[in-house]
Amino acid sequence: MNILCIGGGPAGLYFALLMKQQNPAHRITVVERNRPFDTFGWGVVLSDQTLANLQAADAPTAALIGDAFNHWDDIEVFFKGRSVRSTGHGFCGIGRKRLLNILQDRCLELGVELVFETDVADDQALAAQYHADLVIASDGLNSRIRTRYASVYQPDIDLRQCRFVWLGTKKKFDAFTFAFEQTEHGWFQAHAYQFDADTSTFIVETPEAVWKAHGLDAMEQPEAIAFCEKLFAKYLDGNALISNATHLRGSANWIRFPRVICNTWVHREAIGGKQVPIVLMGDAAHTAHFSIGSGTKLALEDAIDLANEFATGLPIDEVLQHYEARRSVEVLKIQNAARNSTEWFENVARYTGMPIEQFTYSLLTRSQRISHENLRLRDAAWLEGYEAWLAGGKAAIPPMLTPFTLKGLTLKNRIVVSPMATYSAVEGVPQDFHLVHLGARALGGAALVMVEMTSPTPEGRITPACPGLWNDAQQAAFARIVNFVHGSSTAKIGLQLGHSGPKGSTRVGWEGTDEPLQAGNWPLLAASPIAYGVQNQTPAAMTRADMDRVTAAFVDSARRAVACGFDWLELHCAHGYLLASFLSPATNQRTDAYGGSLENRCRYPLEVFTALRAVWPADKPLSVRISAHDWLQEGQGNTADDAIAIARLFKAAGADLIDVSSGQTTRNSRPVYGRMYQTPFADRIRNEVGIATMAVGAITEADHANSIIAAGRADLCAIARPHLADPAWTLHAAAQLSPVAAAHTDWPVQYHSGRDQMLREIAKQKQMAALAAPAQESSKPAAIE
DSSP: OOOEEEEESSHHHHHHHHHHOTTTEEEEEOOOOOTTOOOOOOOEEEEHHOOOHHHHHHHHHHHHHHOOEEEEOEEEETTTTTTEEEEEHHHEEEHHHHHHHHHHHHHHHHHHHEOOOOOOSSSHHHHHTTTSSSEEEOOOOOOOHHHHHOOOOOOEEEEEEEEEEEEEEEEOOSSEEEEEEEEEOEEEEEEEEEEESSEEEEEEEEEHHHHHHTTGGGOOHHHHHHHHHTTTTTHHHTTOESSSOOTGGGGGEEEEEEEEEEEESSSEEEEEEEEEEEEOOOGGTBBBOOOTTTTTHHHHHHHHHHHHHTTTTTTHHHHHHHHHHHHHHHHHHHHHHHHHHHHHHHHHGGGSOOHHHHHHHHHHOOOOOOHHHHHHHHOHHHHHHHHHHHHHSSSSSGGGGGGGGTTTTESSSSSEEEOOOOOOOTTTBOHHHHHHHHHHHHTOOOEEEEEEEEESSSGOSSSSOOOBBHHHHHHHHHHHHHHHHHHHHEEEEEEEEOOOOOGSHHHHHHHHOOOBBBSOOOOEESSSSOOOTTTTTOOEEEOHHHHHHHHHHHHHHHHHHHHOOSSEEEEEEOOOOOHHHHOOOTTTOOOOOOOSHHHHHTHHHHHHHHHHHHSSSSOOOOOEEEEOOOOOOTTTTTOOHHHHHHHHHHHHHHSEEEEEEOOSSSSSOOOOOOOTHHHHHHHHHHHHIIIIIESSSEEEEEEEEHHHHHHHSSSEEEEHHHHHHHHHHHHHHHHOOOOOHHTTTTOOGGGGGHHHHHHHHHHHHHHHHHSSSSOOOSSOOOOOO
């Protein structure tokens, strides 16, 4: 093939040398607008894992790169006059210029043609000149080629909120260093690391509002650099900060990071009488924020993947299809992590109320790709010290097993059994199934067991098989369950009160979730006459009389819950049910005092909550579940910003905790799923609003729960499906962690012999696994990503 790479960065150069190595008969040309030794960055960072990928792809190049790397394992965080250092992270730094020179030399050695100082204005003309069969568009994040064929590639470019400047210094940092400094206008942070024998990268970053408040937008480069030198003087030891982007003037040195996503990476153009594929690679196809150090990694791995795909010998169309399908998934994983990391640094002020110990843990786990146990692999001593600190100076205890006190209630740990519909009530009365179901989970180690959504009225049920609390028979059945939990376990039990609204009168889950009954439907109520879906009934808009009647029913149910002895009460204002239908603009189109502005939309749910607060005991927690994001098209529903405002209003009304879910507002909700995908909403509400939160959604492992609690992203973790599969999930998860963790769980005395056998079997399994797979350096976790 004749291969033309437009752009001589890491992606284009590495793909060229891999393809030339694979088949010397290829004619490969790399065209670059800069001179060989030009560079406008300082150092780049790769992880040990990425180095292993380079070694497998091309050992000679990997050896040259490896020899030029500055390697370190430590991260040090400076915050509020203190520092915390942890090790085992496995970083490698190399000057961008040095990396490009190595790749350039290797290309020339293999016979790749390098053309410098050529600014490509017309990719088609250049492709025709070189008779290209394949064009690689590796022309960077400001790709002209991506722009030219934007209608095909469909790029989505999001300019992030912080301004940053990429500088260097002769101060040699012996750890990857994060330094945070507060000014009268806000916070600045520095990301610093050494990349050669005598030079370090020094990136300064701050939210744009802070940047402007200091007048940096109006400063020329020398003045701005002097500002940064003064602000971070204590870390520079008298060394200057240096810019190598002297071609830029004034504020142009400070940029906002563009997050790039493309819908497709391949375009075909008729050139020289044939259809020539033009393929995006590296930053032209995607970007990942520098805070997870994966931009160069992604570029190099794009090149590896496409070269490996060509080695299969498949037709070129299949090669490109496989490349795009596989890499787009891998890139999306990194970009999701990068988004979490980016948002953490954009909102540093959110976390500055934390002590440095927790602030550092939050920073290290910000991407949600590095977990609690992953940190233990890196630096067990540091993590155990942190666990002991989090537990109040006691022995190192897994964070999910630490107690939690809210109002007058103390929970023995942080694990909650989510309220999960079981569709097993008769006329709203809980049955023996509920006694066994909830009782088993109370014996299973969780601190709090929540009853599924329970309606205050018959027509407020989701299905005919859902529980209610509007009569004495229901109250007696619930009291029996509460008495069992209190008498036979150390768990607490809570009730979730909610009215189905537009999602009522539907079938039980296994006959069709949210599908209307085939017969026997009852009238529905909602904020507005908007059906949940086209197949669902259209509800009636609530009148003032309806509101008064339903509020009174909620109050009656709350009084009955008090009589039952429940420890916790939660008001369900999420998932498109009655109260949620008021909160979301997608389902509330009222023109009276209960519609329009967010404050108006919250008015009726707050009325119900205030009425419950008046009758629920002051020393017992009263929480609210909300949908923190409607996951609808922009402008159609609530977003995370609205969730902050909603949480503030409920906090002011006396809410003790916000149970943070999302979606299910309408059938059009399209959540972006992933592990712990709703936790960032809980994190933001907890740390911006200053109220306790419960995280829920795709939390499936003890590692997830430990990470969430340790980082201060939530105070409790509600775990649903794992508890359906294993009533004793908490006990078993703790046993798998360690004997110390198991010792901090409360096994019923009747089950102690089973506990002891389980611990012996787990110890044997771990011993056998250690013998079968001795520790290897290649098993070290990835550095930043």
